[in-house]
Structure formats: structure tokens, C-alpha cells
Amino acid sequence: MTANDLSTINELESCVRSYVRSFPAVFTKARGYKMWDENGKEYLDFFAGAGSLNYGHNEPNMKKKLVEYILDDGITHSLDKATTAKIDFLNKFNNVILKPRDLEYRIMFPGPTGTNTVESALKLARKVTGRTDIISFTNGFHGMTIGALSVTGNSMKRKGAGIPLSHTVTMPYDNFVSEDLDTLEYLERFLEDNGSGVSIPAAIILETVQGEGGINAARFEWIKKVDEICKRWGILLIIDDVQAGVGRTGTFFSFEPAGIKPDIVCLSKSIGGYGLPLALTLIRPDLDQWKPGEHNGTFRGNNHAFITATEALTYWEDPAFEKSVQDKSVTITKFLENMIEKYPEMKGHLKGRGFMQGISSDVDGFSDKVAKNAFKRALIMETAGGHDEVFKLFPPINIDEQGLEQGFKVIEDSIKATVQ
Ligand code: PMP
Numbered sequence: 001m002t003a004n005d006l007s008t009i010n011e012l013e014s015c016v017r018s019y020v021r022s023f024p025a026v027f028t029k030a031r032g033y034k035m036w037d038e039n040g041k042e043y044l045d046f047f048a049g050a051g052s053l054n055y056g057h058n059e060p061n062m063k064k065k066l067v068e069y070i071l072d073d074g075i076t077h078s079l080d081k082a083t084t085a086k087i088d089f090l091n092k093f094n095n096v097i098l099k100p101r102d103l104e105y106r107i108m109f110p111g112p113t114g115t116n117t118v119e120s121a122l123k124l125a126r127k128v129t130g131r132t133d134i135i136s137f138t139n140g141f142h143g144m145t146i147g148a149l150s151v152t153g154n155s156m157k158r159k160g161a162g163i164p165l166s167h168t169v170t171m172p173y174d175n176f177v178s179e180d181l182d183t184l185e186y187l188e189r190f191l192e193d194n195g196s197g198v199s200i201p202a203a204i205i206l207e208t209v210q211g212e213g214g215i216n217a218a219r220f221e222w223i224k225k226v227d228e229i230c231k232r233w234g235i236l237l238i239i240d241d242v243q244a245g246v247g248r249t250g251t252f253f254s255f256e257p258a259g260i261k262p263d264i265v266c267l268s269k270s271i272g273g274y275g276l277p278l279a280l281t282l283i284r285p286d287l288d289q290w291k292p293g294e295h296n297g298t299f300r301g302n303n304h305a306f307i308t309a310t311e312a313l314t315y316w317e318d319p320a321f322e323k324s325v326q327d328k329s330v331t332i333t334k335f336l337e338n339m340i341e342k343y344p345e346m347k348g349h350l351k352g353r354g355f356m357q358g359i360s361s362d363v364d365g366f367s368d369k370v371a372k373n374a375f376k377r378a379l380i381m382e383t384a385g386g387h388d389e390v391f392k393l394f395p396p397i398n399i400d401e402q403g404l405e406q407g408f409k410v411i412e413d414s415i416k417a418t419v420q
Helices: 005-012 060-071 084-101 114-129 146-150 155-159 183-192 220-233 303-317 319-342 366-376 401-419
Strands: 027-031 034-037 042-045 106-108 134-137 168-171 203-206 236-240 264-267 280-283 348-353 356-361 382-384 390-393
Touching (some): 042 401, 060 303, 084 106, 084 303, 114 134, 114 203, 114 264, 114 280, 168 183, 203 220, 303 319, 319 348, 319 356, 319 401, 366 382, 366 401
Parallel strands (some): 236 264
Antiparallel strands (some): 034 042, 264 280, 348 356, 356 390, 382 390
């Protein structure tokens, strides 16, 4: 392999490619929080597949289970036929994740991606309530199909649809206007006033921390209030935990500290555990009104992903794991606070929660430069927000302290280089 491989990508891959532009290297190997390019150069991965590699690359226990399964001719593709891999996953997910949290859901496999789970949640909400509208929030990101895109608050992505998208109302997210303006009060006024043009929706969909939209973390009281509004008006609450779930914010489900039980939960990204595609739609049992085959897809329930997903849940059997994620989150917060104080030129603000944190800079283009400078120093990091104003720290949640410190050093050097 030579560096010329990038020219192949530039010539043959569609213009829609994106990450290859930010990270112009040809990668060959990865382990834990590290990646290597074709020349053997080592990178720190503080991007973790945008939250799909919460346990890092090639996690050894998952790899072992997967290799054993493959060597034993374990079935790969089965549509939604019964397989031992699927049954083991369902049982473990119920026993390790749902039951201890006093949650009861039917588990649907809507297709391989995050977009698939969102799409199925929107469809189900419309079917069950007989209503069509969905309320979503400014800067929310829910996926790229026309349904999921219609609830996504990003004009650049929406332009990709080429047509106006209907049946959605976008409301201001927590803090979108200012901290002390209660935007939910407006929402309720709209719902009360039929002439306002906001009819009672089938569902409200939200991310508790908006990943792509700038790692905006809604306050738990705000989330709880949305839940109360939903209950008062008979609106279904869909929590899109595709990015914020599976431990990313410090608890398995991001909504746990808010003390709510959403009607529908969307999971994907790290639920497969090994970077393998898997998506779940968790459905309140009485809402599971699908007729057999009403929503299907060829790649529902990838058995290799079931094997790694089941093994990944082992992490959650030990409460010490969750505690360690929370402890390391505090370390990340402290580091970022220190950076904001030490480099006032950055005009930075702390964003996010848990392992989903970053800095938003008021200086135009600053965050993008930090990410680029980090890449030059062999650390992979993404920007987020409507104007890419946030650089986000997204390492695997099982990274050790040493890995964090190594990353912090590169990030500080990159901030320093940007300030100068
Ligand atoms: N919802 C959220 C919150 C996401 O962050 C994403 C992906 N970034 C999606 C849905 C869509 O997932 P996918 O790209 O796997 O279709």
C-alpha cells in the first residue's frame, strides 16, 4: 500500500465522502484507543467512530468470542429467524440492562443503523397514535433518511433532501435561547392553542445530549419536564440514545439520571460493541402494535454483532465499570475547565456530559483549527455544532488514565498552536 491510495478514494468515491477530508491518512490497524496508518504511524483515537467504539477497537474479549463463533461456523445472516446468538443477546440485555433499571421494553431490530431505529420509532408513533406530526428540537440530529432527516435540525444536511420536509415542528432545545427562558412553557402554550399551527403531535423526539449539534446537554429537570408534557398530552416520548447511550454520558442510558422511562428508545452505534452494525428500538410493551412484517429489512439482527454485543454487556455486570466511567468523566471536565481558564484567547465554554464533552469556542474557526492541529500531532478528534464551533473529546469509555493523559497533552499542544 502506498499513500497514493488516497488518490483512488478521491477519484472513485462519491463527493459525499467527509471524514477522509478531515483525516487524510490510510488506516490499516487499530487497537483500543490507538490506530495506525499504512506507514505505521500511531494515532490516538479521540473520535471512537462517533460513539460506535465505546469499548475501543478490537476489544480482546469480543474479538475472542467472535473468532471462536466464526471458526465454529456460527451463522452470519439469518434475517429475523431465531438463532442462539440472538436469544443469548436478548436474555442478557434484559437481565443485565433492563431488569436492574426496572425497565420493561419489547426489543425490535429495525435494521443495521441509527437511522433505521429512528425511522422505526417515528413510524410506530404515528401508527399507534394515529397522528402525523413530530416535535423535534433545534440542532437535533437523528439520521439521514427522509423521515429521520425531517426531525434533524441541520440545514446543510436537510439540503441533501432537495425538497421541503413536512410533518415536523422544531422547538428550541434547552438553553437554545438563554438559560432562563423556559421554552417548554411556549411549547405547552402552542399545544393548548389549536390555532397556533402546532397540532398535538404523535411524538416528541430528543437527544439528552445533542452529539452532532454541538454536544448540547439538556438539564435533567428540562428532560423531566418534557416527559411530563408528553404524559399530560398523550404524546409519546422518543429518546434517541444512538450517540449518548451505551455509557457515553456516564450511565448505560443517558436519560437515567432524569428518572424518566421513555415510551420508545433508539439505540445503535456502540450497542454492537465492536463497531459492528446493530440497532435496537425499545418499545413500551403496550405500544408494540406492529403486525408481523410491517417493518422489516434484510439486515436486521447481524449475528456477529449479537455475539460482540452480548460480550460487551459483561462490562455492565460490574458496577465498578460504570463508576470508573463517571470518575474519568470528572477528569475530562477538570482538564477542559483548566484549558478554558489557561487559554482565555480561545473564548471557550465547556460543553456536554460524561465522555461526551468538549469546548465551544466563540472565535470563528478556532475549534476546526484545534482539530486539524491535533491531527498533525496524531490525535483524531471531531468538531460538532452548526458552525463546527465545538471540538469534542470522544475517546472509548474504557480508556485508561494514561491514555487520557496522553490525549490531554496533545490537545493542549494543539490549543497552544492555535492560540499562537
Ligand atoms: N441519531 C443520533 C443521535 C446520531 O448521532 C446518529 C449518527 N450520528 C444517528 C441517529 C444516525 O445513525 P446512523 O448514522 O448509524 O444511521
